[in-house]
Amino acid sequence: MSATGRCLCGAVTFTAEDVDTHVHACHCSMCRNWTGGPMQAAQVGSIKFQGEDNIKCFTSSEWAERGFCSVCGTNLFYRMKQPEMYMMATGCFDDAEQFSLSGEIYVDEKPSGYDFAGDHPRMTGAEFLASMGLEPPPPQ
Ligand SMILES: [Zn+2]
Numbered sequence: 001m002s003a004t005g006r007c008l009c010g011a012v013t014f015t016a017e018d019v020d021t022h023v024h025a026c027h028c029s030m031c032r033n034w035t036g037g038p039m040q041a042a043q044v045g046s047i048k049f050q051g052e053d054n055i056k057c058f059t060s061s062e063w064a065e066r067g068f069c070s071v072c073g074t075n076l077f078y079r080m081k082q083p084e085m086y087m088m089a090t091g092c093f094d095d096a097e098q099f100s101l102s103g104e105i106y107v108d109e110k111p112s113g114y115d116f117a118g119d120h121p122r123m124t125g126a127e128f129l130a131s132m133g134l135e136p137p138p139p140q
């Protein structure tokens with residue numbers, strides 16, 4: 001299915017194709033720092049932006065970057081570089097009702113003060129990276 005969305009100020013709008021409405025929530029410290037809470041994101045097959053000049057990207061790891069609206073600061077997406085894959089923040093879609101939470105990742109980094117309800121898979125960061133064929137970063 002396709003779906004449209006926008007940032008808070010409207011400087012960036014988008015149309016996504018092949019939207020996976022079964023979304024996951026990420027509790028990793030970077031997502032929580034970046035979004036102010038756990039990030040819920042939907043994988044999309046392809047995406048077309050309007051106002052792309054207003055998107056800034058921050059390289060948050062070797063393999064991914066995070067895009068946001070440089071006018072209003074809305075967190076738009078997490079983008080894997082290789083192979084290219086967009087995870088769009090579900091809060092940016094015009095119709096948020098289409099999404100259902102179907103997994104949680106980085107549960108080992110989740111603060112104990114909140115929990116999401118529901119019976120769905122919960123993966124640690126290491127389990128998630130292994131499922132993506134990636135090596136966990138060395139401990140700092
Ligand atoms: Zn904006």
Ligand SMILES: [Zn+2]
Pocket residue numbers: 026027028029030031032039106
């Ligand atoms: Zn994360």
